[in-house]
Amino acid sequence: MxxxxxxxxxxxxxLTEKTYNLMQEGKYTFEVARDATKPEIKNAIExxxxxxxxxxxxxxxxxxxxxLGRSEGYTRRWKKAIVKLAEGYVIKELRASF
Amino acid sequence: xxxxxxxxxxxxxxxxxxxxxxxxEKMENRIAQYINNNYTFEGFRKGKVPREIIKLxxxxxxxxxxxxxxxxxxxxxxxxxxxxxxxxxIESSSIEDDVIEFEVILHTYxxxxxxxxxxxxxxxxxxxxxxxxxxxxxxxxxxxxxxxxEPKNGPIEYGDFVRFLYSxxxxxxxxxxxxxxxxxxxxxxxxxxxxxALIGKFNGEEFELLIEAEETEDGEELIQKIxxxxxxSRKIPELNDNFVKELNIEVETLSELKEKIRKEGEEAVQxxxxxxxxxxxxxxxxxxxxxEISPETLNYYVERTINDLKRRGTYENELExxxxxxxxxxxxIEKSALKWIKEIITxxxxxxxxxxxxxxxxxxxxxxxxxxxxxxxxxxxxxxVNSNPQIFEELVWNELRIKVAKFIKEKVKIEEFESxxxxxxxxxxxENEENSDTTNYNDNSNIEENQVQENHESKEI
Numbered sequence: 001m002x003x004x005x006x007x008x009x010x011x012x013x014x015l016t017e018k019t020y021n022l023m024q025e026g027k028y029t030f031e032v033a034r035d036a037t038k039p040e041i042k043n044a045i046e047x048x049x050x051x052x053x054x055x056x057x058x059x060x061x062x063x064x065x066x067x068l069g070r071s072e073g074y075t076r077r078w079k080k081a082i083v084k085l086a087e088g089y090v091i092k093e094l095r096a097s098f
Numbered sequence: 099x100x101x102x103x104x105x106x107x108x109x110x111x112x113x114x115x116x117x118x119x120x121x122x123e124k125m126e127n128r129i130a131q132y133i134n135n136n137y138t139f140e141g142f143r144k145g146k147v148p149r150e151i152i153k154l155x156x157x158x159x160x161x162x163x164x165x166x167x168x169x170x171x172x173x174x175x176x177x178x179x180x181x182x183x184x185x186x187x188i189e190s191s192s193i194e195d196d197v198i199e200f201e202v203i204l205h206t207y208x209x210x211x212x213x214x215x216x217x218x219x220x221x222x223x224x225x226x227x228x229x230x231x232x233x234x235x236x237x238x239x240x241x242x243x244x245x246x247x248e249p250k251n252g253p254i255e256y257g258d259f260v261r262f263l264y265s266x267x268x269x270x271x272x273x274x275x276x277x278x279x280x281x282x283x284x285x286x287x288x289x290x291x292x293x294x295a296l297i298g299k300f301n302g303e304e305f306e307l308l309i310e311a312e313e314t315e316d317g318e319e320l321i322q323k324i325x326x327x328x329x330x331s332r333k334i335p336e337l338n339d340n341f342v343k344e345l346n347i348e349v350e351t352l353s354e355l356k357e358k359i360r361k362e363g364e365e366a367v368q369x370x371x372x373x374x375x376x377x378x379x380x381x382x383x384x385x386x387x388x389x390e391i392s393p394e395t396l397n398y399y400v401e402r403t404i405n406d407l408k409r410r411g412t413y414e415n416e417l418e419x420x421x422x423x424x425x426x427x428x429x430x431i432e433k434s435a436l437k438w439i440k441e442i443i444t445x446x447x448x449x450x451x452x453x454x455x456x457x458x459x460x461x462x463x464x465x466x467x468x469x470x471x472x473x474x475x476x477x478x479x480x481x482x483v484n485s486n487p488q489i490f491e492e493l494v495w496n497e498l499r500i501k502v503a504k505f506i507k508e509k510v511k512i513e514e515f516e517s518x519x520x521x522x523x524x525x526x527x528x529e530n531e532e533n534s535d536t537t538n539y540n541d542n543s544n545i546e547e548n549q550v551q552e553n554h555e556s557k558e559i
Contacts, residue, residue, distance in 0.1 A: 014141070015141055015151060015154075015155075016140075016142060017141065017142050017146055019141075020142075020148055020151060086298030091102070091462065
């Protein structure tokens, strides 16, 4: 089976007040490919950021109804992954210093 | 902030300035606070974006803002620590992990090596002569204004008072002005053709006078039709106690009147003399001060001035005044720079050493005078001054200059000389007044001047 490119698995980091607070516990939040599995996410994060991942939590974000004037629809569905790093590791690209 | 002196030539100093982690963090917080107050970031409530996220999002732009903030901090702190003539010149800057470094050049106030105000001699005209002339002039004015008019039938002579009617018509006989009454004292020194034409005319006589085209507003020849109404001979009253009594003023005798005018004159002369001495001191002050100034400072001033003139497009015009000799022009700018610098540092130095400050009362008086000059009520003048820091600074600076000049006045020699030609003295005094304003090629908006003014302003107020 062909291995997936880590950059196809990790789509973008999620930076909000809530995820910023989680960062202080060593947990980083990302949007990931919808078909990515926990081991794939773990490997991708370890490859891209050169860190050690301790645990991965995933959740499928359900589409929310959205309305723009007369047209009704839904937001897109996506997969969120919260990655807990092993003690002593930080993703410098996402947090300079706390 | 850590400051290391790298090089010094008299008043020019080169420093290596470093900002460390703690100060950098404070600056970063200020920037973050500003961004938080003005912008929103997706995923964060307004004002709740952590500094690190802002840094992450803005990347190199944040670094640039940090450098800019550090430059402000640097300029602020350096101008607090040292008195500088020009804004801080930043030669290089670098930003690394926890250190921001700057290499800066400061043109500080040069040291005053010597002042010899004791050698300054202010020559003022003998006040007695001026007062005597003032008395004579006033008495003549009184006699002239109380002259006795007697109707006369004979021909008009010089010195007579004439009442006449005149009409003005153009070449096609259209009336422009009709039957206007006019009164005139026919004086020999009056150059108008009308007064010359009046000589020899009698009561009731009519005559015409041609007004040349170049003398009229429309450039059209006009004819003035004149009819003499009455001729009076003027008899100047005799100057004695009776004349004074008839004047109905507070005094009764001629000697009392003379004494009254003398007092008035003396007061006016005293005031004028004080002003004359102050202006003389201020204009001559740079010649009695020696300073240790680096040629670099003067060069910098010259370059800045020339660049400024070029930017404003007036360089060519200024250069023409020196027959396009750039060397001479530069010398002149250098001379004016030296004069300007000497005046500023001397006045500030004397003010600092002797605790001379401009009080609120004096400033209020200056604002009142400023208002009077432009016919403004005090409230409006105050409003203008408060809303325009440049005017405010100028008023304070002028007051300080005058106070310092009064202080120096105690040290200089004041000599009276016999006046021979009053007009010459008046001209001299006027020249002094003009000279007292330092020649400066830079206009009021000039940064250097503002900087210096800011410096002394913050001290005095």
